[in-house]
Every structure is written in structure tokens, then in C-alpha cells.
Amino acid sequence: MDITKEKLIELYEKMVLIRSFEMKAEEKFYNNEIPGFIHLYIGEEAIATGIIDHLRKDDLITSTHRGHGHMLAKGADPKLMMAELYGKRTGYCKGKGGSMHIMNFDLGVLGANGEVAGGLPIAAGAGMAIKMIKKTDQVVVAFFGDGASNRGAFHEALNWASIYNLPIIFVVEYNQYASTVNSNFATSVDNIADRAKGYDIKGITVDGNDLLEVYETAAEVISAVRNGSGPVLLECKTYRLKGHFVGDPQEYREDAEVEKKWKDEPISKFERYLMEKDYLDDETKNEIWSKYTKVIDEALEYARNDSFPTAKEALTDLFADDTGYDY
Amino acid sequence: MAKSEMTYADAICRAIEEEMAKDPTIFTYGEDIAQQGGIFGQYKGLLGKYDDRVIDTPISEEVIFGSAVGAALAGTRPIVEFHFADFLFTGMSAITNQIMKIRYMSGGQRDLPIILRGPDGRSNNAAAQHSQSIESIFMHLPGIKVVIPSTPADVYGLYKTALNQPDPVIVFEHKQMYGRKGMVDDEEYRIPFGKADIKRAGTDITVVTTSRMVHESMQAAAELANSGISLEVIDLRTLVPWDRETVINSVKKTGRLLIVHETWKRAGWGAEIASVVQEEAFDYLDDPIYRVGAKNVPNSFSPEQENFIMPDKENVLAEVKKFLL
Structure with missing residues (x-):
């Protein structure tokens, strides 16, 4: 696959944007500035970046509790995202969703989701509406983790998508841990893509830390699905470099394991590739990182300066009209 | 005003059919509805008219209910059959954690015009897993409007409202009501929610x-x-x-x-x-x-x-x- 230098740099920058956002979110969570709890996408950036780049604005995705990367890759404004993480008024969800439930329907993000596998039925419904009622050529990408593949909703959704031949790409981000439990223990198969066979759909496993492999595979898969191939289960092997949530004591794994995995993380891996191709040097690299540090610093300032919604505004947005509240 | 006698089930079909004619994004799906016409025959009056919008599904309640969110957000108006109220529990998280929460958690970004409907209540000797009335739970949990009509005229008018309003609705149709007959106005009308x-x-x-x-x-x-x-x-x-x-x-x-x-x-x-x-x-x-x-x-x-x-x-x-x- 012939990919221009400009496109490769664009993809690199997208991963840097996501990483920069996540590092700042982590820092501000430890500062006690961000309430609640957050789940970082650090180490998994190549997946959202390599897949979502092939989507149109009107294509739809469902995300997970670890959803910042998907939102940013789909074009979210870091300012409005950070404001949401801070629970502020102009955040994407007016402060009602927070990190774990961040969503923006105009961007085609049908929700990060606090329920493991919660997005899969939503994706199934979106695919059904597109294929059977609206009859457009939109596609749906459902992101979820290896933990979600052990839930009933995963199995129901794959069967459902298969029998109706829906335009859905099921992307499992196999990051090795479902909360604190290792998937080698908790999952019956080594490759979750093998489960596709049970639903008579195509299953593919790629190195989710290799941006090019993800990008090139996704190009083919998304084009095929858009042209009516039916659903595909695309498994991206990666590693959750951070805890399940920020502050996770991580008593279930050794530091050495994590240190080893840092050597395989997607951004430096892609940097090495770009440098070999002579598309990137240290100077440009530093410029790019500085650029996104600034973008995120501005997002942070924006979020800090934004106001909180009033307490009483908690009583809005449940319904579109004013019936049914019964306070 | 001219009236016609019809069953509760047919009054529902009439309301849905009239609205399907006006709105091509309305569709209905669930277990046993398209071939069988509903496990109590309650979809029979709808068959043969918009068959591409009356869809049988696998027995997959998490997706049957959760899919309604995706369908609504993709720009359609789904009517989702729950088969027996008892089996709402098998997909309950999709209802409580998704359907009832998405609009609120998103800060009210979009409407979610979803109808969940199906039979509830006692039928003769169906025993513990096929005769529950569980509407109180849905009144307790915020995020869905609860409709529980007793007559053909009421169920018709309430469906007409449900299909023209923006929020998730659950309709409990008592099994013993489907065959009950009553007079329904020939002209279209709506009954507002919250009016006893x-x-x-x-x-x-x-x-x-x-x-x-x-x-x-x-x-x-x-x-x-x-x-x-x-x-x-x-x-x-x-x-x-x-x-x-x-x-x-x-x-x-x-x-x-x-x-x-x-x-x-x-x-x-x-x-x-x-x-x-x-x-x-x-x-x-x-x-x-x-x-x-x-x-x-x-x-x-x-x-x-x-x-x-x-x-x-x-x-x-x-x-x-x-x-x-």
C-alpha cells in the first residue's frame, strides 16, 4: 500500500495528540483536579488512529470506558474533551458524562461506555438502521476490549451482525488485561479473532502496536464492509501500559513486564519507521511534540477557566420534553 | 364521530401502520413478530403492509434492547418487542444503563425516540416466569416514560403520541387485553402522556x-x-x-x-x-x-x-x- 509521507506524518501527529492528552489527563488526575476516575489509552494509540483515519464523518463508532483516543481520532476538540473530564459546562456532555461516558453524536461517536461490551448492541442497532432502513453506505466501528469478548453482548452482537450482513467492523483491542485479570487466564482462546468462525464472519488478527499494519488492514476491511462484505472481527494485539484506571496499584503484574512492553509501544515504534524512511528527524519530532504539548496546555487552560454547570441543571437533559420528570 | 369496533391488538397495529405510512424511519423488530405475527398474534394486523420494516430477530435480548439506542442515534425510530415482560430482565442492563442513560449522560445531544413494547401480566397458569407485571421498576428508574393502557381506544391514542414524541417509552400490554374489543374513533387522535x-x-x-x-x-x-x-x-x-x-x-x-x-x-x-x-x-x-x-x-x-x-x-x-x- 502506497502511503504518502504527508499521510504518515499526519497519522504520527494524531498519535502524539492522543498520547499528549492522556499524559496531561493523568497528571491532572494525580493533582486532584479531575474528579472521578479515568482510564488511559496510552500504548493503544495506533489502533484508534489507524482505523478511524479511514472513516468518514458520517460513519459511526462506539467506544469504551477507555475512550479518549477514539474521540480524538474521530475529530474531537481537545478543549471540549478536557472540559468534560473536568465536569465543566461546555464539555461535550455538559459535564454529565465525564471521562467514562464522553460522546458526541455529531462526530459520529455513539458513546464511550461505562459498561464493558455496552457499545456492541448499540453498534448492532446502528448497523441495522443503516443497512435495513436508511440504506446508506455508512459503516459502524465498534471498539471494545478482550474483557468484553467474554460478555454475552459480544456473542449476541456478532451473531446479529452476521445474520443481517451488517456493515460493522468489530475491533477488539486486546490489551492483555480485563480490569485486573489477565486474558490468558480469563479468555478461552489465544486469538479472539478465532471466535469469528463461530459466527461465520471474517476474523483477522494484527499487531495493534504497529500503526502501518493496523492502517493497511483497516483500509481493506473498511472498504470491503462499506461495499457489503458483511461484518468483520478485527483483533488488534496491544498492551495496556498503564493501570486499569489512574491510581490502580497494579498488584496483578510485575513492573518488569510493563517495562519490557514499553519497548514495543506504538509511537516510538512508528518513529523508528519514519526515521528509517527519512521522513522524520529529531528536530521535526521535537517540533511535533511541542506543538501538541501546546494544544493540550491550551485545552487544559480552557477546561480550568470554564465554569461548572449549576446544581439545578442536573435536572435537565433526561427527556427532550418536560413531561416525565416527576421530581 | 364515527367509530369502529376493534381489538386492543388491532388498535396498536392501526396506530403503528398509520405512523409508518408517514414516517419511513419507523420500523419494528423482535422475537416471533414477522412470520408468526407476534406470540399472541398482536402483530398480525401489521403484516402484509410494511413487511421490510417488520423484522424477526434472534433470541438476543441484550442486543434487541441495546440496539434501539444505536438505531435511534442513526436516525430511525425503532419499536422494539420485548416478547414477555419477564424477559426484560435478560437485557435489563441495555435498558437501564443505555436506553435510560444515554440522553442524560450526553448532555441532551439528541432525542432517543425508542418504543419498547410487549405483553406483561398474568395469563392463565403461565407461572412465575411468564406472568410478571414489572412496571413499578420502570417507574422507579429515571429515563423512560411508562405507558400501560387498558382499552383499545386508549392504547391507540397513546401509541399515536408515543410515535410522535422524542423520548424512550415502554408500553406494557397486558396479555388479557390483546383480544379485548372496544370502540375506536375512525379519525386519528392522540392521547397525551400524563392524562388520566x-x-x-x-x-x-x-x-x-x-x-x-x-x-x-x-x-x-x-x-x-x-x-x-x-x-x-x-x-x-x-x-x-x-x-x-x-x-x-x-x-x-x-x-x-x-x-x-x-x-x-x-x-x-x-x-x-x-x-x-x-x-x-x-x-x-x-x-x-x-x-x-x-x-x-x-x-x-x-x-x-x-x-x-x-x-x-x-x-x-x-x-x-x-x-x-
Whole structure:
């Protein structure tokens, strides 16, 4: 696959944007500035970046509790995202969703989701509406983790998508841990893509830390699905470099394991590739990182300066009209 | 105004068909609806008209319910069959954590015009897993409007509203109602949510009820009228929202309140009504508020036990005796 230098740099920058956002979110969570709890996408950036780049604005995705990367890759404004993480008024969800439930329907993000596998039925419904009622050529990408593949909703959704031949790409981000439990223990198969066979759909496993492999595979898969191939289960092997949530004591794994995995993380891996191709040097690299540090610093300032919604505004947005509240 | 007689099931089909003609994004799916026409035949009146929008599904409740969110956000208006109220529990997280929450958690970004519908309640000897009335749970949890009609005319008008409003709705259609006939206006009309219907005017005791128990209460009221006791029977028709004004005004007139529902008495929706009425009309009450509901056990298979557990007209008559008239 012939990919221009400009496109490769664009993809690199997208991963840097996501990483920069996540590092700042982590820092501000430890500062006690961000309430609640957050789940970082650090180490998994190549997946959202390599897949979502092939989507149109009107294509739809469902995300997970670890959803910042998907939102940013789909074009979210870091300012409005950070404001949401801070629970502020102009955040994407007016402060009602927070990190774990961040969503923006105009961007085609049908929700990060606090329920493991919660997005899969939503994706199934979106695919059904597109294929059977609206009859457009939109596609749906459902992101979820290896933990979600052990839930009933995963199995129901794959069967459902298969029998109706829906335009859905099921992307499992196999990051090795479902909360604190290792998937080698908790999952019956080594490759979750093998489960596709049970639903008579195509299953593919790629190195989710290799941006090019993800990008090139996704190009083919998304084009095929858009042209009516039916659903595909695309498994991206990666590693959750951070805890399940920020502050996770991580008593279930050794530091050495994590240190080893840092050597395989997607951004430096892609940097090495770009440098070999002579598309990137240290100077440009530093410029790019500085650029996104600034973008995120501005997002942070924006979020800090934004106001909180009033307490009483908690009583809005449940319904579109004013019936049914019964306070 | 001209009227026609039709069954409760056909009144629903008529409402859906009329709205499908106007709105090409309305579609309906669930178990046993397209080939079979519904497990109680309740979709038969819809077949042969918009068959590409009446879709059978696998037995996959998490997706059946959760998919409604995706379908609505993708720009359609899904009507989702839940097959038996009992099986709402098999996909309950998709309802409570997705359908009821997405609009709120998103800060009200989009409307979610979803209808969940299906049969509930007692049918003869269906036993514990096929005869539950669980509407109270949906009144308790914020995020869905609860519709529970008792007549063909009501179910028609409430569906017409449901299909033209922006929020998630759950409709409980009692199994024993589907075949019940009634007169329905030939002209299209809508019944707003939150507007109760006084099915029988009276002066001594206000009876607040829904669904099958409206008919049981009406029979009790007819018998009691012979002995000079006048019941005012109010059919709430929707529980979220519910019509406080009509109930409270009636209690102010009668001074007595009896709440009658098929669902379990303990923490049933009647407790909520009773609490609000005592807060807002305490000085008007001449007697304690009494309630009729199922006994607090699962429904037994054995006929005599089912009759003992499930309330009917006799329970209404017995409860009325507690009032000091």
C-alpha cells in the first residue's frame, strides 16, 4: 500500500495528540483536579488512529470506558474533551458524562461506555438502521476490549451482525488485561479473532502496536464492509501500559513486564519507521511534540477557566420534553 | 364521530401502520413478530403492509434492547418487542444503563425516540416466569416514560403520541387485553402522556388503577353501586408521567383512596401514589390509603394458588370493606 509521507506524518501527529492528552489527563488526575476516575489509552494509540483515519464523518463508532483516543481520532476538540473530564459546562456532555461516558453524536461517536461490551448492541442497532432502513453506505466501528469478548453482548452482537450482513467492523483491542485479570487466564482462546468462525464472519488478527499494519488492514476491511462484505472481527494485539484506571496499584503484574512492553509501544515504534524512511528527524519530532504539548496546555487552560454547570441543571437533559420528570 | 369496533391488538397495529405510512424511519423488530405475527398474534394486523420494516430477530435480548439506542442515534425510530415482560430482565442492563442513560449522560445531544413494547401480566397458569407485571421498576428508574393502557381506544391514542414524541417509552400490554374489543374513533387522535381517564365517576372512594385491574375495578364498582357505594375509577394510563392533578382532585372530593394494581403490593407503584397523596391531600383523607396488589411471592402454576396470589375483583371488594363508610 502506497502511503504518502504527508499521510504518515499526519497519522504520527494524531498519535502524539492522543498520547499528549492522556499524559496531561493523568497528571491532572494525580493533582486532584479531575474528579472521578479515568482510564488511559496510552500504548493503544495506533489502533484508534489507524482505523478511524479511514472513516468518514458520517460513519459511526462506539467506544469504551477507555475512550479518549477514539474521540480524538474521530475529530474531537481537545478543549471540549478536557472540559468534560473536568465536569465543566461546555464539555461535550455538559459535564454529565465525564471521562467514562464522553460522546458526541455529531462526530459520529455513539458513546464511550461505562459498561464493558455496552457499545456492541448499540453498534448492532446502528448497523441495522443503516443497512435495513436508511440504506446508506455508512459503516459502524465498534471498539471494545478482550474483557468484553467474554460478555454475552459480544456473542449476541456478532451473531446479529452476521445474520443481517451488517456493515460493522468489530475491533477488539486486546490489551492483555480485563480490569485486573489477565486474558490468558480469563479468555478461552489465544486469538479472539478465532471466535469469528463461530459466527461465520471474517476474523483477522494484527499487531495493534504497529500503526502501518493496523492502517493497511483497516483500509481493506473498511472498504470491503462499506461495499457489503458483511461484518468483520478485527483483533488488534496491544498492551495496556498503564493501570486499569489512574491510581490502580497494579498488584496483578510485575513492573518488569510493563517495562519490557514499553519497548514495543506504538509511537516510538512508528518513529523508528519514519526515521528509517527519512521522513522524520529529531528536530521535526521535537517540533511535533511541542506543538501538541501546546494544544493540550491550551485545552487544559480552557477546561480550568470554564465554569461548572449549576446544581439545578442536573435536572435537565433526561427527556427532550418536560413531561416525565416527576421530581 | 364515527367509530369502529376493534381489538386492543388491532388498535396498536392501526396506530403503528398509520405512523409508518408517514414516517419511513419507523420500523419494528423482535422475537416471533414477522412470520408468526407476534406470540399472541398482536402483530398480525401489521403484516402484509410494511413487511421490510417488520423484522424477526434472534433470541438476543441484550442486543434487541441495546440496539434501539444505536438505531435511534442513526436516525430511525425503532419499536422494539420485548416478547414477555419477564424477559426484560435478560437485557435489563441495555435498558437501564443505555436506553435510560444515554440522553442524560450526553448532555441532551439528541432525542432517543425508542418504543419498547410487549405483553406483561398474568395469563392463565403461565407461572412465575411468564406472568410478571414489572412496571413499578420502570417507574422507579429515571429515563423512560411508562405507558400501560387498558382499552383499545386508549392504547391507540397513546401509541399515536408515543410515535410522535422524542423520548424512550415502554408500553406494557397486558396479555388479557390483546383480544379485548372496544370502540375506536375512525379519525386519528392522540392521547397525551400524563392524562388520566376517569373511567367511572363516583363520590365515596377514589380507585386509582391501570391495565387489567381497571376492568376488575369497574366490575367491583358496578356491584358496589347496587349496595349504595360509589367508586370513582381513575385509569392512570401512564405512570411516567402520572396525573397527580386528577388523582388529588378526586381524593379531595371522596376523602378516600384505594390503589389497585396487579403487580406486587410491596413497593409497587401504589406506594408512590399513596405517598404523594398523603403529602398533598392529607387533610382531605377520611381513612387510611389502602392498596390491592399481588401477594409477595412469585406467581404459582397451580390454578388455585394463582387465583390466591393474583388480585382480582374480589380483592377490590374485600379491601373496600376496610373503609369506614
